[in-house]
Amino acid sequence: MRKFKVAVCQMLVTENKEENLIKAEEMIREAKSQEAKIVVLPEIFNCPYNSQSMLEMAETYPGETTSRLSNLAKELSLYIIGGSIAEKSKNKVYNTSFIFGPQGELLGRHRKMHLFDIDIKGKITFKESDVFEAGDEVTVVDTGFCKIGVAICFDMRFPELMRLMVLKGAEVIIVPAAFNTTTGPAHWHETIKVRAVDNQVYFVAASPARNLQSSYHAYGFSTIMNPFGEVVGAAEEGETIVYGEIDLNYVEKVRQELPLLKNRRKDLYTLTEV
Numbered sequence: 001m002r003k004f005k006v007a008v009c010q011m012l013v014t015e016n017k018e019e020n021l022i023k024a025e026e027m028i029r030e031a032k033s034q035e036a037k038i039v040v041l042p043e044i045f046n047c048p049y050n051s052q053s054m055l056e057m058a059e060t061y062p063g064e065t066t067s068r069l070s071n072l073a074k075e076l077s078l079y080i081i082g083g084s085i086a087e088k089s090k091n092k093v094y095n096t097s098f099i100f101g102p103q104g105e106l107l108g109r110h111r112k113m114h115l116f117d118i119d120i121k122g123k124i125t126f127k128e129s130d131v132f133e134a135g136d137e138v139t140v141v142d143t144g145f146c147k148i149g150v151a152i153c154f155d156m157r158f159p160e161l162m163r164l165m166v167l168k169g170a171e172v173i174i175v176p177a178a179f180n181t182t183t184g185p186a187h188w189h190e191t192i193k194v195r196a197v198d199n200q201v202y203f204v205a206a207s208p209a210r211n212l213q214s215s216y217h218a219y220g221f222s223t224i225m226n227p228f229g230e231v232v233g234a235a236e237e238g239e240t241i242v243y244g245e246i247d248l249n250y251v252e253k254v255r256q257e258l259p260l261l262k263n264r265r266k267d268l269y270t271l272t273e274v
């Protein structure tokens with residue numbers, strides 16, 4: 001399959017886990033009815049993005065949220081990039097994206113590698129490292145028809161990680177995220193565009209809808225960007241599903257016509273995993 005539809009569920013996340021799970025399911029079913037092959041949820045989609053809720057609502061794998069996503073992937077024969085959830089594992093908690101294939105199988109799991117510790121005076125202070133441990137693996141999953149790099153939110157600010165995923169074969173990078181109303185307007189659109197253009201990939205960034213009732217105001221503006229830096233689908237702040245076509249032939253064409261990846265001076269610099 002060289003062309004397929006991706007859907008990003010920009011859902012409004014509330015304090016009620018069951019409500020969030022039902023909303024995610026409804027949006028995934030709607031995306032399937034529109035013939036999406038891959039459906040993406042946002043970062044921390046089953047509870048509010050605050051330290052206390054994430055600690056209280058953390059789940060082990062397998063657990064309630066992941067079982068529901070896996071069953072849904074199987075029933076609808078879909079790829080689901082399950083946003084992220086707080087994952088409890090051996091007395092630690094990670095910010096983890098679980099990725100399911102159309103048989104409900106776990107295709108991969110990404111634990112956020114770069115924790116979002118930020119202190120912009122008078123604007124936003126947030127310390128993810130109070131809650132989470134950092135993951136330590138680069139994640140590229142193979143669907144059989146394309147390789148997809150998966151990272152979470154703050155990870156997208158680190159160009160080395162994005163490039164490593166591409167060197168491992170990623171033609172599409174998918175990032176469940178939750179920028180906010182300070183960093184979003186300043187950096188969201190530009191970061192998505194430059195990561196897509198530098199790496200010649202489709203770049204899919206999924207945000208929750210903005211919820212002004214919550215303590216963390218997500219930016220919204222989920223976006224699907226093509227490898228030439230053109231927007232193929234985008235939301236504003238509100239709850240919606242964004243659709244876009246991924247064309248793997250176009251990735252190949254852009255990489256041939258503007259051979260950035262080929263023309264790297266590997267004799268002068270290299271990027272390796274430690």
Ligand SMILES: NC(=O)CC(=O)C(=O)O
Pocket residue numbers: 115116152153154155157177178179180183184
């Ligand atoms: N929430 C994040 O992890 C990152 C973010 O909001 C930002 O980088 O800005």
